[in-house]
Every structure is written in structure tokens, then in C-alpha cells.
Amino acid sequence: MVPLPYYLALSAVLFVIGVAGVVIRRNIIVILMSIELMLNAVNLTFIAFARFLGSMDGQVIVFFVMTVAAAEAVVGLAIIISVFRHRQTLDPQDMQFLRW
Amino acid sequence: MTATLTLLRYIPLFPLLGAAVNIFFGARLGRKSAGFLACAAVALSFLVSLQVFLLLSPTGVFRDTVFTWIDSEPFKASLSFQADPLTVVMLLVITGIGFLIHVYSLGYMAHDEGMIRYFAYLNLFVFFMSLLVLADNLLVLFVGWEGVGLCSYLLIGFWYRDHTNTIAGNKAFIVNRIGDFGFILGLLLLFWEMSRHGVPSLNFSDLRQAAHLLRPEIVALVTLLFFTGATGKSAQIPLYVWLPDAMQGPTPVSALIHAATMVTAGVYMTARLNFLFTLAPETLAVVAAIGALTAIFAATIAVAQNDIKRVLAYSTVSQLGYMFLAVGVGAFSAAVFHLFTHAFFKACLFLGSGSVIHALDGEQDMRKMGGLRRHLPVTYWTYLIAALAISGAPLTAGFFSKDRILWEVYASRSIALWGMAWLTAGLTAFYMFRQFFMVFHGPSRVPEPSRSHIHESPRVMTAPLIVLALGSIFAGWLATPEFMWGGVWDHWLQPVFGGPKAAEHHALSEELFLMALTVGLGALGALVAYFLYGRDSKIAERIAAGALYRWLGNKYYVDELYDRLFVQPFTAWSNWLARRFDPGFIDGIVNGVAASVRARSLSWRRLQSGNVQHYLFAFLAGTLLIFAYFLRW
Numbered sequence: 001m002v003p004l005p006y007y008l009a010l011s012a013v014l015f016v017i018g019v020a021g022v023v024i025r026r027n028i029i030v031i032l033m034s035i036e037l038m039l040n041a042v043n044l045t046f047i048a049f050a051r052f053l054g055s056m057d058g059q060v061i062v063f064f065v066m067t068v069a070a071a072e073a074v075v076g077l078a079i080i081i082s083v084f085r086h087r088q089t090l091d092p093q094d095m096q097f098l099r100w
Numbered sequence: 101m102t103a104t105l106t107l108l109r110y111i112p113l114f115p116l117l118g119a120a121v122n123i124f125f126g127a128r129l130g131r132k133s134a135g136f137l138a139c140a141a142v143a144l145s146f147l148v149s150l151q152v153f154l155l156l157s158p159t160g161v162f163r164d165t166v167f168t169w170i171d172s173e174p175f176k177a178s179l180s181f182q183a184d185p186l187t188v189v190m191l192l193v194i195t196g197i198g199f200l201i202h203v204y205s206l207g208y209m210a211h212d213e214g215m216i217r218y219f220a221y222l223n224l225f226v227f228f229m230s231l232l233v234l235a236d237n238l239l240v241l242f243v244g245w246e247g248v249g250l251c252s253y254l255l256i257g258f259w260y261r262d263h264t265n266t267i268a269g270n271k272a273f274i275v276n277r278i279g280d281f282g283f284i285l286g287l288l289l290l291f292w293e294m295s296r297h298g299v300p301s302l303n304f305s306d307l308r309q310a311a312h313l314l315r316p317e318i319v320a321l322v323t324l325l326f327f328t329g330a331t332g333k334s335a336q337i338p339l340y341v342w343l344p345d346a347m348q349g350p351t352p353v354s355a356l357i358h359a360a361t362m363v364t365a366g367v368y369m370t371a372r373l374n375f376l377f378t379l380a381p382e383t384l385a386v387v388a389a390i391g392a393l394t395a396i397f398a399a400t401i402a403v404a405q406n407d408i409k410r411v412l413a414y415s416t417v418s419q420l421g422y423m424f425l426a427v428g429v430g431a432f433s434a435a436v437f438h439l440f441t442h443a444f445f446k447a448c449l450f451l452g453s454g455s456v457i458h459a460l461d462g463e464q465d466m467r468k469m470g471g472l473r474r475h476l477p478v479t480y481w482t483y484l485i486a487a488l489a490i491s492g493a494p495l496t497a498g499f500f501s502k503d504r505i506l507w508e509v510y511a512s513r514s515i516a517l518w519g520m521a522w523l524t525a526g527l528t529a530f531y532m533f534r535q536f537f538m539v540f541h542g543p544s545r546v547p548e549p550s551r552s553h554i555h556e557s558p559r560v561m562t563a564p565l566i567v568l569a570l571g572s573i574f575a576g577w578l579a580t581p582e583f584m585w586g587g588v589w590d591h592w593l594q595p596v597f598g599g600p601k602a603a604e605h606h607a608l609s610e611e612l613f614l615m616a617l618t619v620g621l622g623a624l625g626a627l628v629a630y631f632l633y634g635r636d637s638k639i640a641e642r643i644a645a646g647a648l649y650r651w652l653g654n655k656y657y658v659d660e661l662y663d664r665l666f667v668q669p670f671t672a673w674s675n676w677l678a679r680r681f682d683p684g685f686i687d688g689i690v691n692g693v694a695a696s697v698r699a700r701s702l703s704w705r706r707l708q709s710g711n712v713q714h715y716l717f718a719f720l721a722g723t724l725l726i727f728a729y730f731l732r733w
Contacts, residue, residue, distance in 0.1 A: 019720060022713070022716055023716055023717050024713075031713075092711065092712065092713055093711065096709060096710030096711050097710060
């Protein structure tokens with residue numbers, strides 16, 4: 001059986017890759033994918049702990065996370081389409097709407 | 101022996117009501133009823149004062165507590181009144197003389213459009229003054245003290261359309277405020293020290309009992325500060341300058357200020373606090389010196405004035421100097437006696453001069469008078485009596501009171517002070533008769549247009565003159581020297597001031613000799629005045645052209661000196677503050693703070709790029725920092 005620290009290490013690596021992708025990448029689709037990666041890294045942690053502790057709670061949380069991630073992907077893609085229609089671009093550098 | 105007498109509260113109440121009614125309903129009442137109402141209010145006060153006088157035994161004190169004013173343990177002050185022999189004397193002067201001046205004003209102000217306002221102020225003046233003398237603690241006294249200052253301001257600047265009048269009102273108020281500042285400091289210091297000795301009270305009776313607890317230097321300081329207040333109210337050097345300018349007000353107001361109210365406040369206050377002042381010989385020496393100096397200083401100025409009222413104003417300053425001289429040698433009873441007699445003849449003189457001014461359509465320059473004797477017989481005779489009284493002619497009121505002071509000063513072995521007071525007596529006679537002859541005798545110098553309708557004043561104005569003239573003679577008979585028939589005065593005031601001080605062991609011949617000296621000098625002064633001004637003489641004109649005369653006529657240029665020393669630096673300093681300091685420094689600080697905040701926020705604004713990735717980066721960095729922080733610990 002693979003010991004718990006291995007799972008956690010893998011999760012941490014995946015999470016960091018996701019964070020790096022969100023902060024660094026210029027492609028908004030890739031950013032969305034990176035967010036998914038972060039969520040899955042966390043899911044992996046939940047599952048590993050659930051297994052380790054013999055509790056179902058972590059597995060239940062994972063389902064919630066997946067549901068929310070699906071919803072988020074829908075909303076995110078809708079926003080992307082809407083932005084593209086207005087701006088004709090998907091470069092995050094040009095998307096500075098949070099500024100007055 | 102202390103008794104409660106609720107009658108006391110009515111004495112200030114009536115004038116207050118009179119003032120209030122005249123202020124709020126005066127226009128509806130009409131001018132005539134407004135005037136009568138004001139007179140009636142003071143008359144009622146006078147009657148109540150008289151009743152209090154009749155009820156009061158010399159050793160008794162009446163008290164009347166209206167309400168508790170301040171109740172802050174352990175300090176307690178209430179609006180309460182007390183009437184002892186000194187208070188009653190003052191009350192009779194204030195309401196009695198005040199009433200006569202009110203009646204006179206009915207005639208004098210009959211044609212003035214501000215008559216209702218005038219009577220409201222006049223009533224208010226009497227109210228504050230009676231509050232001042234009735235107060236049983238220093239706090240209430242101070243309310244009255246400030247109140248008369250306010251009323252003097254209102255009445256001196258009564259004809260406010262003329263700018264100089266307003267300036268004179270301001271001057272009176274500001275100069276008085278300087279004195280009042282000293283008074284307040286004295287009050288606070290006294291309270292502070294008394295509290296330290298376990299007597300947190302400002303009641304006169306408490307203070308009197310606890311006065312011996314105070315250290316001598318504290319008493320000296322407190323009394324000096326109080327005296328500073330008195331120099332403002334009672335127009336002594338160096339704060340006398342407002343009183344001559346107070347002539348800008350209507351003439352009856354001058355009479356009220358000079359005889360019955362304002363200027364007596366300072367003398368009254370020192371007399372009321374005599375138990376403190378007698379504990380401070382240094383202060384008394386200062387008071388005596390200032391009094392004597394003021395007396396002779398103002399008298400020399402009065403010699404060269406040409407304004408009929410200004411002569412009287414300086415005369416008042418001079419006579420007040422006498423009173424403080426008496427206070428300074430510890431003769432409080434004599435001081436109050438002179439205050440009492442002075443009230444009669446000074447009121448008479450002022451109202452008489454008002455009658456002259458009235459007859460000449462507002463002319464105040466004595467060089468444009470002369471020969472008025474035939475036209476104004478009543479004014480002439482009453483004026484003569486009052487002038488004799490103030491000059492100290494034998495058997496008049498001024499003779500007894502002035503002689504009393506001179507004798508007390510002499511008995512205190514201060515020959516220099518006595519000399520000054522004695523010379524002042526001669527000067528007084530000279531300038532009074534100079535004025536008298538200039539106004540009533542000699543050829544008429546009245547300009548042609550107003551010469552035709554010179555007329556004696558109506559009876560409502562002459563009647564008070566006659567009463568005051570009678571008082572100018574008989575008021576003095578209450579305290580004649582021992583060898584004549586004595587008097588009831590000292591016996592009456594003894595519970596307040598203690599037994600007679602000087603004049604105990606003295607040779608009769610010495611007293612008679614001094615008396616003769618004074619009378620002789622007075623007669624000489626009057627004679628010189630007669631030869632210079634009573635007859636057609638060219639000498640007077642030649643003197644008037646001289647440098648000394650001009651120096652005196654310009655009041656030693658004290659006003660100019662004050663202007664240079666205080667007013668101009670002050671205005672220059674204020675100007676600098678307003679023009680340079682305020683826009684440069686204050687606005688610089690305010691605008692500088694705003695500008696630096698703005699500059700800083702502009703630079704911080706760059707942080708907000710609007711880019712989600714930047715925010716996320718900041719978020720991440722922050723999270724990592726927090727992690728690092730917690731992991732370190």
C-alpha cells in the first residue's frame with residue numbers, strides 16, 4: 001500500500017502547478033484548467049485522508065467539490081464567451097475590468 | 101444675628117422685570133408707558149430697599165437664598181442675597197440715585213427714537229448693580245460685576261449709528277475685561293487656597309471666618325488681583341482711560357455710571373472684602389499709592405478740558421482716587437462715605453450738565469457756552485451747590501467726606517499721600533469753578549442760531565436736580581467730625597468694618613488746622629478760577645495757548661501712549677497673523693496634509709491594476725507570508 005505522505009506530496013505538487021498556471025499563463029482557457037487542477041489536487045488530499053482515517057467525510061466533500069467545479073466551469077466558460085464577444089480577445093492582460 | 105428675609109429678592113427682580121417687559125413689549129406699550137414702567141420698577145426697588153433698611157438693625161444680616169446654583173460636592177454655590185449695613189447703603193444709593201436719574205431721563209430722552217431700548221438698558225444696569233451689592237458670595241458678585249460691564253458697553257455705545265460711540269463702548273468693555281481677568285484670577289486663587297485649607301466656599305461669611313488661614317503672600321496676591329479688577333471698574337490708573345470716553349453715551353447714563361453704579365463697584369468690592377485687604381498691608385500700600393496718584397493725575401487733566409462732561413469724567417476718576425486712598429489707609433468706612441456723598445453731587449453735576457447740553461441742542465464745548473445763568477436758573481443754583489459740595493465748601497456733603505479721608509490719611513502718617521490728596525482738593529475746586537464760570541458766567545459765547553431758543557429744562561428734569569442738590573448738602577451730615585455732632589455713619593457700618601481706626605487719639609486743634617488748610621486751598625482754587633474765567637480776562641486765553649495746557653488738555657497723551665504700546669503692536673501682530681501666519685503656516689499645514697495624503701494615495705492607486713492575475717499573485721504572496729510567519733513560531 002502506498003503511504004499517506006506520497007499522496008500528500010503528489011497533491012502539493014499538483015496544487016503548486018495549478019497555482020503557477022493561474023498566476024503565470026496568458027491563456028484564459030489554460031487558467032481555467034489550472035483551477036481545475038488545483039481543485040483536483042485538493043480532492044486527492046481529501047480522498048487520501050478519508051482512506052487513512054477510515055472516514056467517509058472526505059469522500060463526500062469530494063463530490064461537493066466536483067459539483068461546484070462543474071458549475072464553476074459552466075459559469076467561467078459563459079463569462080469567457082461573453083468577454084470575447086465584447087472585446088474580441090482572451091488575453092488576461094487586456095481584461096482589466098476590475099479597475100475604474 | 102442672621103435672619104431670612106425673602107424681601108431681598110425683589111430688589112433686583114423689579115428692574116429685571118422692567119427691562120424684560122420693555123425689551124419684549126416695549127414697542128406695544130409705547131414710549132411714554134415704557135419710560136414710566138422703568139421708573140416704577142426702580143422706584144419699587146427703592147421702596148423695598150428702604151424697607152430693608154428700616155428692618156435691619158446695625159448688627160443684623162438678612163439672607164435670602166433663591167436657588168442652588170452649583171452643587172458639586174464639596175463646593176456649593178447658590179444664588180443667594182445678603183443685606184448687611186454696607187449692602188443697604190449701596191442699595192439706597194443705587195436705587196435712590198438711580199430712580200432720580202430714571203425720572204430725569206424721561207425728560208432728557210423724550211425725543212429720542214431709542215427711548216424704549218434706553219430704558220430697558222437702564223433697568224438692566226440697576227438690576228446687575230443691585231445683584232452685585234446683594235450677592236452673598238463672590239460668584240454672584242461676579243455675575244453682577246460682568247453685567248454692569250455689559251450694560252456700560254450697551255449704554256455708552258447707545259447711539260450706535262455714530263462710529264465713535266461704538267468705539268467708546270468697545271473701549272469701556274475691553275479695558276474692563278482686562279481688569280476682570282485679574283479679578284477672575286484672584287477669585288480662582290482664593291478658592292484654590294481656601295479649598296486647600298478645607299473651606300471650599302466663596303461665601304463672604306465663610307471667607308471672613310477662614311481668612312486667617314491663608315498665608316500672607318497669598319492674601320497679598322489675591323487682594324492685588326482683586327484690586328486689578330477694581331482699577332478697571334472704578335477707573336484707576338492704569339485702567340482709567342475708558343471712563344472719559346464713556347461720555348459718548350447719553351448724559352443721564354454718565355450720571356448713572358459715575359454716581360450710582362459701575363464705578364462704585366470696585367470701591368464696594370474692596371470694602372466688602374475689607375477683611376482680606378486689611379490682612380495685606382503691602383496691597384493696601386499699593387491701593388493707597390494708586391488712589392492718590394489717580395486723584396491728582398486726573399485732577400490735573402480735568403483742569404485743561406473743554407468738554408463739559410469730560411471735566412466731570414476726570415473729576416470722577418479723581419474722586420474715586422480719593423476713595424481708594426481711603427481704602428488704602430484702611431479707612432473703609434470713610435471710603436464708602438465719600439462714595440455715598442459723591443453719588444449725590446456727581447449725579448447732580450452730570451444731570452446739570454445734561455440740562456445745559458439739552459438747552460443748547462447737544463453742544464458740549466464749554467468754549468461755546470457762557471452767561472447761561474439767566475436762562476437756566478434752576479440748573480444754575482443746583483450746579484453751584486454741587487460744585488461747592490465737590491470742592492469741599494464747609495458744611496456741604498463733600499466737605500465732610502473729603503475731610504474725613506484727608507484726616508484718616510494724615511492720621512496714618514503718610515504725609516506724601518496726604519500732600520497729594522490735599523493738592524487734589526485745591527485742583528478740584530479750581531477746575532469745578534473754572535467750569536462753573538465758563539458755563540454760567542461771563543459773556544455768552546453761544547453761536548447765534550441756538551442762542552435764541554435756550555430754555556430751562558422741563559420740571560421732570562429739574563426736580564431730580566433739586567433733590568440731588570439737597571442731598572449734596574445734607575448727605576454729609578450723617579458723619580460729621582467728633583467735635584461737631586458726630587454722626588451715625590460709623591456706628592452703622594461698624595459691624596462690617598470693625599471699630600473706628602484712625603481719628604481716635606488726636607488733638608482737636610490739629611484736626612481743625614488741617615480742615616482750615618483744605619478749605620483755604622479750596623477757596624483759593626475757586627478764587628483763581630474766578631479771576632481767570634469768571635471775568636473777562638485775557639490770561640485764560642494766554643494759558644490756553646501754552647504748552648503745559650496743551651499737554652494737560654491732551655491728557656498727558658496717555659491714550660496715545662497706550663495706543664503705541666498696546667493697541668498698535670496688538671493690531672500689527674493680529675494683522676501679521678491674519679495676513680501671513682494664517683494663510684502661510686496654518687493653511688500650509690492643512691493643505692500640506694491633504695496634498696501629501698493625495699500624493700501617497702495616487703502612488704498606491706497604481707497597485708490596483710484591475711488584472712485578476714496580479715490580485716491572485718498578491719493573494720498568494722500574502723498567504724505564503726502568513727504561512728511563513730506561523731511556521732516560524
